[in-house]
Amino acid sequence: MDFFKRLSQRKKQPASKAPHNESESLRLDTQSSSLDIHGGLAAAELGYYFEVLRIAQHQRDSHGEWEALENIGDVFARSGDNQQAASYYSQAVNLARGINDQRRETGSLLSLSGALEKVGETLQAKSYHDEAMAIARKSEGSILSDLGIHLASAGGEEYFKRAVNLFELHLQIARETGSRSGEEAALGNLGSAHLNLGFVHRAIDYFKKALVIAKELDDTDGKQAALGSLASAYTNVGDLQKATKCFDEALALSRETGNEHRLAINAFNKARLLNQQGDLTSALPLAREAAEIFGRRGDPNAHRAKELVAEILSARR
Numbered sequence: 001m002d003f004f005k006r007l008s009q010r011k012k013q014p015a016s017k018a019p020h021n022e023s024e025s026l027r028l029d030t031q032s033s034s035l036d037i038h039g040g041l042a043a044a045e046l047g048y049y050f051e052v053l054r055i056a057q058h059q060r061d062s063h064g065e066w067e068a069l070e071n072i073g074d075v076f077a078r079s080g081d082n083q084q085a086a087s088y089y090s091q092a093v094n095l096a097r098g099i100n101d102q103r104r105e106t107g108s109l110l111s112l113s114g115a116l117e118k119v120g121e122t123l124q125a126k127s128y129h130d131e132a133m134a135i136a137r138k139s140e141g142s143i144l145s146d147l148g149i150h151l152a153s154a155g156g157e158e159y160f161k162r163a164v165n166l167f168e169l170h171l172q173i174a175r176e177t178g179s180r181s182g183e184e185a186a187l188g189n190l191g192s193a194h195l196n197l198g199f200v201h202r203a204i205d206y207f208k209k210a211l212v213i214a215k216e217l218d219d220t221d222g223k224q225a226a227l228g229s230l231a232s233a234y235t236n237v238g239d240l241q242k243a244t245k246c247f248d249e250a251l252a253l254s255r256e257t258g259n260e261h262r263l264a265i266n267a268f269n270k271a272r273l274l275n276q277q278g279d280l281t282s283a284l285p286l287a288r289e290a291a292e293i294f295g296r297r298g299d300p301n302a303h304r305a306k307e308l309v310a311e312i313l314s315a316r317r
Contacts, residue, residue, distance in 0.1 A: 042075055042079045045071075045075045046072060046075050046076075049068050049071045050068075050072065052064065052067075053065060053068035053069065056068055062095060062101075063101075063104075065095060066092050066101075066104050066108075069089070069091050069092040069095065069108075070088075070089070070092050070107070070108065070111065072088045073085040073086075073088035073089040073092065073111055074111075076088065077111075077114070077115055077118075078158075082116075082118040082119045083115075083119055085111075085115040086112055086115040086119065089108050089111040089112035089115055090108075090112055092104070092111070093108040093109055093112060096108055102135050102138075102139075102143060103143050103146055103147060106132045106135045106143050106144070106147065107150075109128045109131055109132035109135075110132045110147075110166075112128050113128040113129040113132065116128065133169070133173070136169065136173055137177065140173060140174060140177050140179040140182045141169065141170035141171075141172070141173030141174050141177070141182055142170065142182055142185070144167070144170040144173070145166065145186055145189050147166050148162075148163035148164075148165075148167045148170070148193070149163070149189065151163040152192070152193060152196070157197065160193050160196050160197050161197070163189075163193050164190065164193045164197070167189045167190045167193060168186075170182065170186040170189070171183060171186035171187065171190065174186055180213055180217055181213075181217060183213055184210050184213040184214055184217065184219065184222055185210075187206045187209045187210040187213070188206070188207065188210040188225060188229065190203075190206045191205075191206030191207040191226075191233070192229065194206060195229070195236070200236045200237050201237070203229075203233050204233045204234070204237075207226050207230045207233060208230065210225075210226045210229075211223065211227065214226055220253060220257050220259070221257075221259065223250075223253055224250050224254055224259060224262040224266070225262065227246045227247075227250035227253070227266075228246070228247070228250045228262065228265055228266045228269065230242075230243075230246045231243045231244075231245075231246035231247040231250060231266070231269065231270070232269055234246060235269075235273055240273065240277065244270075244273070247266055247269065247273065248270075250262070250266040251263065251266050251267065254266055260293050260297065261299075263293060264289070264290045264293035264294050264297075264299070264301070264305075265290075265301075267287070267289045267290040267293075268287065268290035268294075268301065268304070268305050268308065270286055271283045271287035271308060271312075275287075275311065275315075280312050280315055280316050283312050284309070284313070284316075287305060287308045287309045288309055290305040290308075291306045291308075291309050
Protein backbone atom coordinates (compact mmCIF):
# COMPACT_ATOMS: atom_id res chain seq x y z
CA MET A 1 0.00 0.00 0.00
CA ASP A 2 1.42 3.36 -1.04
CA PHE A 3 0.05 6.55 0.44
CA PHE A 4 0.66 9.96 -1.07
CA LYS A 5 -0.05 13.10 0.94
CA ARG A 6 -2.27 15.98 -0.15
CA LEU A 7 -2.45 19.39 1.45
CA SER A 8 -5.68 21.36 1.93
CA GLN A 9 -7.81 22.50 -1.01
CA ARG A 10 -7.19 25.96 -2.42
CA LYS A 11 -9.66 28.64 -3.50
CA LYS A 12 -10.20 28.92 -7.22
CA GLN A 13 -8.69 31.96 -8.91
CA PRO A 14 -9.98 33.94 -11.89
CA ALA A 15 -9.09 32.64 -15.34
CA SER A 16 -6.15 34.26 -17.14
CA LYS A 17 -5.18 34.80 -20.74
CA ALA A 18 -5.80 32.12 -23.36
CA PRO A 19 -2.94 29.83 -24.44
CA HIS A 20 -1.34 28.51 -27.61
CA ASN A 21 -3.84 28.19 -30.52
CA GLU A 22 -6.16 30.64 -28.81
CA SER A 23 -8.59 30.76 -31.72
CA GLU A 24 -9.21 27.02 -31.63
CA SER A 25 -12.44 26.15 -29.89
CA LEU A 26 -12.69 22.87 -28.02
CA ARG A 27 -13.34 20.23 -30.60
CA LEU A 28 -13.53 16.53 -31.32
CA ASP A 29 -11.07 16.01 -34.16
CA THR A 30 -11.96 12.43 -35.07
CA GLN A 31 -10.69 12.91 -38.62
CA SER A 32 -7.11 13.73 -37.59
CA SER A 33 -4.67 12.28 -40.11
CA SER A 34 -2.38 11.39 -37.20
CA LEU A 35 -4.68 8.49 -36.48
CA ASP A 36 -3.39 6.91 -39.67
CA ILE A 37 0.33 7.50 -39.23
CA HIS A 38 0.84 6.15 -35.71
CA GLY A 39 1.08 2.49 -34.79
CA GLY A 40 -1.91 0.27 -34.15
CA LEU A 41 -1.72 0.59 -30.37
CA ALA A 42 -1.61 4.38 -30.51
CA ALA A 43 -4.48 4.44 -33.00
CA ALA A 44 -6.53 2.21 -30.71
CA GLU A 45 -5.78 4.46 -27.74
CA LEU A 46 -6.72 7.55 -29.70
CA GLY A 47 -9.95 5.96 -30.85
CA TYR A 48 -10.85 5.11 -27.28
CA TYR A 49 -10.05 8.58 -25.91
CA PHE A 50 -11.85 10.33 -28.77
CA GLU A 51 -14.94 8.32 -27.87
CA VAL A 52 -14.50 9.24 -24.18
CA LEU A 53 -14.18 12.88 -25.26
CA ARG A 54 -17.34 12.68 -27.38
CA ILE A 55 -19.33 11.22 -24.48
CA ALA A 56 -17.98 13.77 -21.99
CA GLN A 57 -18.87 16.65 -24.32
CA HIS A 58 -22.35 15.21 -24.87
CA GLN A 59 -22.88 14.90 -21.11
CA ARG A 60 -21.32 18.32 -20.45
CA ASP A 61 -18.84 16.62 -18.14
CA SER A 62 -16.04 19.21 -18.05
CA HIS A 63 -13.74 17.13 -15.86
CA GLY A 64 -14.14 14.08 -18.08
CA GLU A 65 -13.58 16.26 -21.14
CA TRP A 66 -10.38 17.70 -19.67
CA GLU A 67 -9.12 14.21 -18.81
CA ALA A 68 -9.79 12.99 -22.34
CA LEU A 69 -8.02 15.97 -23.93
CA GLU A 70 -4.97 15.39 -21.72
CA ASN A 71 -4.95 11.68 -22.55
CA ILE A 72 -5.20 12.38 -26.28
CA GLY A 73 -2.30 14.82 -25.96
CA ASP A 74 -0.31 12.18 -24.06
CA VAL A 75 -0.83 9.58 -26.81
CA PHE A 76 0.34 12.01 -29.51
CA ALA A 77 3.34 13.00 -27.34
CA ARG A 78 4.35 9.35 -26.82
CA SER A 79 4.06 8.81 -30.57
CA GLY A 80 6.39 11.72 -31.27
CA ASP A 81 3.77 14.07 -32.73
CA ASN A 82 4.29 16.90 -30.24
CA GLN A 83 2.63 19.47 -32.51
CA GLN A 84 -0.66 17.57 -32.29
CA ALA A 85 -0.06 16.97 -28.59
CA ALA A 86 0.33 20.72 -28.06
CA SER A 87 -2.96 21.31 -29.84
CA TYR A 88 -4.89 19.08 -27.43
CA TYR A 89 -3.02 20.30 -24.35
CA SER A 90 -3.94 23.84 -25.44
CA GLN A 91 -7.60 22.86 -25.57
CA ALA A 92 -7.25 21.35 -22.10
CA VAL A 93 -5.82 24.64 -20.80
CA ASN A 94 -8.73 26.58 -22.31
CA LEU A 95 -11.23 24.20 -20.79
CA ALA A 96 -9.63 24.35 -17.32
CA ARG A 97 -9.65 28.14 -17.46
CA GLY A 98 -13.28 28.14 -18.54
CA ILE A 99 -14.27 26.27 -15.38
CA ASN A 100 -11.77 28.17 -13.15
CA ASP A 101 -9.92 24.97 -12.22
CA GLN A 102 -6.37 26.00 -11.42
CA ARG A 103 -5.12 22.51 -10.66
CA ARG A 104 -6.09 21.28 -14.11
CA GLU A 105 -4.93 24.52 -15.72
CA THR A 106 -1.50 24.14 -14.14
CA GLY A 107 -1.18 20.53 -15.27
CA SER A 108 -2.16 21.35 -18.85
CA LEU A 109 0.16 24.37 -18.98
CA LEU A 110 3.05 22.10 -17.98
CA SER A 111 2.02 19.49 -20.56
CA LEU A 112 1.77 22.19 -23.22
CA SER A 113 5.16 23.60 -22.24
CA GLY A 114 6.79 20.17 -22.56
CA ALA A 115 5.30 19.54 -26.00
CA LEU A 116 6.32 22.97 -27.32
CA GLU A 117 9.86 22.52 -25.98
CA LYS A 118 10.16 19.35 -28.06
CA VAL A 119 9.13 21.11 -31.29
CA GLY A 120 11.64 23.90 -30.74
CA GLU A 121 9.28 26.62 -29.50
CA THR A 122 11.46 27.24 -26.46
CA LEU A 123 10.38 30.78 -25.66
CA GLN A 124 6.69 29.89 -25.78
CA ALA A 125 7.40 26.74 -23.76
CA LYS A 126 9.17 28.77 -21.07
CA SER A 127 6.32 31.26 -20.98
CA TYR A 128 3.75 28.54 -20.25
CA HIS A 129 6.04 26.84 -17.73
CA ASP A 130 6.52 30.13 -15.89
CA GLU A 131 2.76 30.73 -15.96
CA ALA A 132 2.15 27.30 -14.43
CA MET A 133 4.71 27.92 -11.72
CA ALA A 134 3.17 31.32 -10.93
CA ILE A 135 -0.19 29.65 -10.33
CA ALA A 136 1.45 26.90 -8.28
CA ARG A 137 3.23 29.42 -6.04
CA LYS A 138 -0.14 30.79 -4.92
CA SER A 139 -0.71 27.45 -3.20
CA GLU A 140 2.94 27.16 -2.08
CA GLY A 141 3.26 24.42 -4.68
CA SER A 142 0.64 22.05 -3.27
CA ILE A 143 -1.28 22.09 -6.57
CA LEU A 144 1.73 20.34 -8.09
CA SER A 145 1.62 17.49 -5.58
CA ASP A 146 -2.12 17.13 -6.16
CA LEU A 147 -1.39 16.75 -9.88
CA GLY A 148 1.38 14.27 -9.14
CA ILE A 149 -0.91 12.17 -6.98
CA HIS A 150 -3.50 12.22 -9.77
CA LEU A 151 -0.88 10.96 -12.24
CA ALA A 152 0.49 8.34 -9.85
CA SER A 153 -3.01 6.92 -9.37
CA ALA A 154 -2.92 5.86 -13.04
CA GLY A 155 0.02 3.57 -12.26
CA GLY A 156 2.80 2.65 -14.65
CA GLU A 157 6.40 3.81 -14.92
CA GLU A 158 5.67 6.73 -17.26
CA TYR A 159 3.12 8.25 -14.90
CA PHE A 160 5.27 7.80 -11.80
CA LYS A 161 8.19 9.53 -13.56
CA ARG A 162 5.97 12.46 -14.49
CA ALA A 163 4.68 12.56 -10.92
CA VAL A 164 8.28 12.75 -9.67
CA ASN A 165 8.83 15.88 -11.80
CA LEU A 166 5.76 17.52 -10.26
CA PHE A 167 6.76 16.58 -6.71
CA GLU A 168 10.25 18.00 -7.34
CA LEU A 169 8.70 21.28 -8.49
CA HIS A 170 6.53 21.32 -5.36
CA LEU A 171 9.61 20.73 -3.23
CA GLN A 172 11.41 23.59 -4.99
CA ILE A 173 8.55 26.03 -4.35
CA ALA A 174 8.05 24.86 -0.76
CA ARG A 175 11.71 25.55 -0.02
CA GLU A 176 11.58 28.92 -1.80
CA THR A 177 8.54 30.00 0.22
CA GLY A 178 9.69 28.46 3.50
CA SER A 179 6.69 26.12 3.73
CA ARG A 180 7.92 23.30 5.96
CA SER A 181 4.59 21.45 5.75
CA GLY A 182 4.77 21.67 1.95
CA GLU A 183 8.36 20.43 2.03
CA GLU A 184 7.32 17.49 4.21
CA ALA A 185 4.48 16.57 1.85
CA ALA A 186 6.65 16.85 -1.25
CA LEU A 187 9.43 14.73 0.28
CA GLY A 188 6.97 12.03 1.33
CA ASN A 189 5.38 12.01 -2.12
CA LEU A 190 8.82 11.77 -3.75
CA GLY A 191 9.59 8.82 -1.51
CA SER A 192 6.36 7.04 -2.49
CA ALA A 193 6.94 7.65 -6.20
CA HIS A 194 10.55 6.43 -6.06
CA LEU A 195 9.47 3.37 -4.09
CA ASN A 196 7.02 2.52 -6.88
CA LEU A 197 9.78 3.03 -9.46
CA GLY A 198 12.04 0.60 -7.61
CA PHE A 199 14.53 3.18 -6.31
CA VAL A 200 14.16 2.00 -2.73
CA HIS A 201 17.27 3.54 -1.18
CA ARG A 202 16.39 6.90 -2.69
CA ALA A 203 12.86 6.50 -1.32
CA ILE A 204 14.26 5.78 2.15
CA ASP A 205 16.26 9.01 2.01
CA TYR A 206 13.13 11.03 1.14
CA PHE A 207 11.05 9.34 3.85
CA LYS A 208 13.75 10.05 6.45
CA LYS A 209 13.79 13.73 5.53
CA ALA A 210 9.98 13.87 5.66
CA LEU A 211 10.06 12.26 9.12
CA VAL A 212 12.54 14.85 10.41
CA ILE A 213 10.21 17.68 9.36
CA ALA A 214 7.11 15.88 10.68
CA LYS A 215 8.80 15.63 14.08
CA GLU A 216 9.85 19.28 13.90
CA LEU A 217 6.23 20.31 13.17
CA ASP A 218 4.79 17.75 15.61
CA ASP A 219 2.71 16.45 12.71
CA THR A 220 1.44 13.17 14.13
CA ASP A 221 -0.19 12.02 10.89
CA GLY A 222 2.98 12.90 9.00
CA LYS A 223 5.09 10.94 11.48
CA GLN A 224 2.85 7.89 11.13
CA ALA A 225 2.90 8.11 7.34
CA ALA A 226 6.68 8.50 7.17
CA LEU A 227 7.34 5.70 9.67
CA GLY A 228 4.95 3.34 7.88
CA SER A 229 6.51 4.18 4.51
CA LEU A 230 10.02 3.69 5.90
CA ALA A 231 8.98 0.33 7.31
CA SER A 232 7.67 -0.78 3.90
CA ALA A 233 10.86 0.43 2.19
CA TYR A 234 13.11 -1.32 4.70
CA THR A 235 11.08 -4.50 4.17
CA ASN A 236 11.76 -4.21 0.42
CA VAL A 237 15.54 -4.15 0.98
CA GLY A 238 15.43 -6.94 3.55
CA ASP A 239 16.30 -4.85 6.60
CA LEU A 240 13.63 -6.45 8.74
CA GLN A 241 15.02 -5.14 12.04
CA LYS A 242 14.58 -1.52 10.96
CA ALA A 243 11.25 -2.35 9.32
CA THR A 244 9.92 -3.85 12.55
CA LYS A 245 11.11 -0.87 14.59
CA CYS A 246 9.39 1.61 12.26
CA PHE A 247 6.17 -0.42 12.16
CA ASP A 248 6.10 -0.61 15.96
CA GLU A 249 6.60 3.16 16.29
CA ALA A 250 3.93 3.87 13.69
CA LEU A 251 1.44 1.48 15.31
CA ALA A 252 2.05 2.98 18.76
CA LEU A 253 1.43 6.48 17.40
CA SER A 254 -1.74 5.35 15.60
CA ARG A 255 -3.16 3.78 18.76
CA GLU A 256 -2.16 6.79 20.87
CA THR A 257 -3.84 9.30 18.55
CA GLY A 258 -6.81 7.10 17.59
CA ASN A 259 -5.98 7.40 13.89
CA GLU A 260 -7.82 4.33 12.60
CA HIS A 261 -6.86 4.92 8.98
CA ARG A 262 -3.14 4.82 9.71
CA LEU A 263 -3.63 2.06 12.28
CA ALA A 264 -5.26 -0.20 9.69
CA ILE A 265 -2.56 0.53 7.11
CA ASN A 266 0.32 -0.16 9.47
CA ALA A 267 -1.35 -3.18 11.06
CA PHE A 268 -1.91 -4.68 7.62
CA ASN A 269 1.66 -4.05 6.47
CA LYS A 270 3.22 -5.38 9.67
CA ALA A 271 0.97 -8.45 9.49
CA ARG A 272 2.29 -9.10 5.98
CA LEU A 273 5.87 -8.81 7.24
CA LEU A 274 5.23 -11.17 10.16
CA ASN A 275 3.49 -13.61 7.82
CA GLN A 276 6.53 -13.61 5.53
CA GLN A 277 8.74 -14.29 8.54
CA GLY A 278 6.53 -17.21 9.55
CA ASP A 279 5.32 -15.59 12.79
CA LEU A 280 1.70 -16.47 12.16
CA THR A 281 0.62 -16.11 15.79
CA SER A 282 1.64 -12.42 15.86
CA ALA A 283 0.47 -11.74 12.30
CA LEU A 284 -3.10 -12.99 12.70
CA PRO A 285 -4.48 -10.45 15.23
CA LEU A 286 -2.96 -7.55 13.26
CA ALA A 287 -4.44 -8.81 10.01
CA ARG A 288 -7.83 -9.25 11.67
CA GLU A 289 -7.64 -5.75 13.17
CA ALA A 290 -6.82 -4.26 9.76
CA ALA A 291 -9.66 -6.20 8.09
CA GLU A 292 -12.15 -5.07 10.74
CA ILE A 293 -11.20 -1.39 10.48
CA PHE A 294 -11.06 -1.37 6.69
CA GLY A 295 -14.40 -3.16 6.50
CA ARG A 296 -16.11 -0.84 8.96
CA ARG A 297 -14.81 2.22 7.13
CA GLY A 298 -15.78 0.90 3.69
CA ASP A 299 -12.14 0.96 2.60
CA PRO A 300 -11.40 -0.98 -0.62
CA ASN A 301 -8.37 -2.53 1.11
CA ALA A 302 -10.74 -4.60 3.25
CA HIS A 303 -10.67 -7.36 0.63
CA ARG A 304 -6.88 -7.57 0.71
CA ALA A 305 -6.84 -7.68 4.50
CA LYS A 306 -9.44 -10.48 4.54
CA GLU A 307 -7.36 -12.41 2.02
CA LEU A 308 -4.35 -12.04 4.29
CA VAL A 309 -6.35 -13.36 7.27
CA ALA A 310 -7.44 -16.36 5.20
CA GLU A 311 -3.86 -16.98 4.05
CA ILE A 312 -2.56 -16.94 7.64
CA LEU A 313 -5.32 -19.24 8.87
CA SER A 314 -4.65 -21.64 6.01
CA ALA A 315 -0.93 -21.71 6.82
CA ARG A 316 -1.65 -22.48 10.49
CA ARG A 317 -3.61 -25.62 9.68
